[in-house]
Amino acid sequence: MPTAVEQKIDRLNTASVKRVIEPEERFAWHEIGDGQVIPDALLSVADLGLDLTPAQKARLSREEVAAMLSTGVMFEAVLTAGFALQIAYGDDVTDPRVTYMLHEIGEESRHSRAFARVVEQLDPKAKNPLSNPVVRFFEKRFIPLLIGSPAFLCVMILAGEEIPDLLQKLASEHPDTDPVLAEVNRYHRQEEARHLAFARTTLPELYAEASPFTKLRIRYVAPIAIKNLFDMFVHPGVYATVGLPTWKTWRAANRSPSRVALRHEATRPILRACIDAGVFRPGSVPRGWQRLCGVDRHAEPLAGLPQLALQG
Secondary structure, eight states, rough: OOOOHHHHHHHHHHHHHHHHHHHHHHHOOOOOOSSOOOOOSSSTTSSSSSOOOOOHHHHHHHHHHHHHHHHHHHHHHHHHHHHHHHHHHSSOOOOOOOHHHHHHHHHHHHHHHHHHHHHHHHHOOOTTOOSHHHHHHHHHHHHHHHHTTTHHHHHHHHHHHHHHHHHHHHHHHSTSSSSHHHHHHHHHHHHHHHHHHHHHHHHHHHHHHHHHHHHHHIIIIHHHHHHOOOOOSSHHHHHHTTTTHHHHHHHHHSSSSSHHHHHHHHHHHHHHHHHTTSOOOOOOOOOHHHHHHHHOSSBBOOOOOOOOOOOO
């Protein structure tokens, strides 16, 4: 008799079978405009009072979107590696969890192809200063630890999907977003809703099976990693393409009220999923998670923090 978890995952499997969308066939790639692709209000520098020309805003919008989508492709590759490892180490290929992971791998592949096509159309010029041997050295050590710890990976999957979900929601609902980009965002959000449901469904059992070391990493390392992920969705190199100071602008943008509010709004659902899964209890939320999400130890939003305007 299937458990309640398995029944829910079976429903996700059925939904995935019914919605196979090939991005090469779905979107009119040639119709992406050659100007500004997201509105001024959604640029990372919106609060900085910069006197940018229309041409600079157009270039910055294209660079920021390309940077975010490129990060998405790389993150989905990590997710795929993690799921593939879990399947390889598993002993029951008929488990509905395995079936859904295979569905998700296929869907993430299609998303990555869509993102890569958008990046190609946007023709970014920025060089990411973090693409260097020192950062690569640490990535090569962190990523195997991540994909080898299913519970930790699950928390990071929630982060890698909740953050772009909010960014894409804001972009797709704004009338000044490029129509093709808005459609790609809506397509991605529809499928990611199932991925989020799978992560929330499996996190309780993965956490229960996790080692004490993995639980410590979720408690103390995950909030740092999630903040770094958020901050690096728009990497410092994008600002150089419009003549702005690279690191100075990046630091100012990530500390600006709208970006801080965006981070809080995007990361609170991750914390809520952890609480629902029994990872944390209200009243004992770790300080790192409090700072990440702008909440107190009871997971309640702190007063006086910047608020995000969600309307388009």
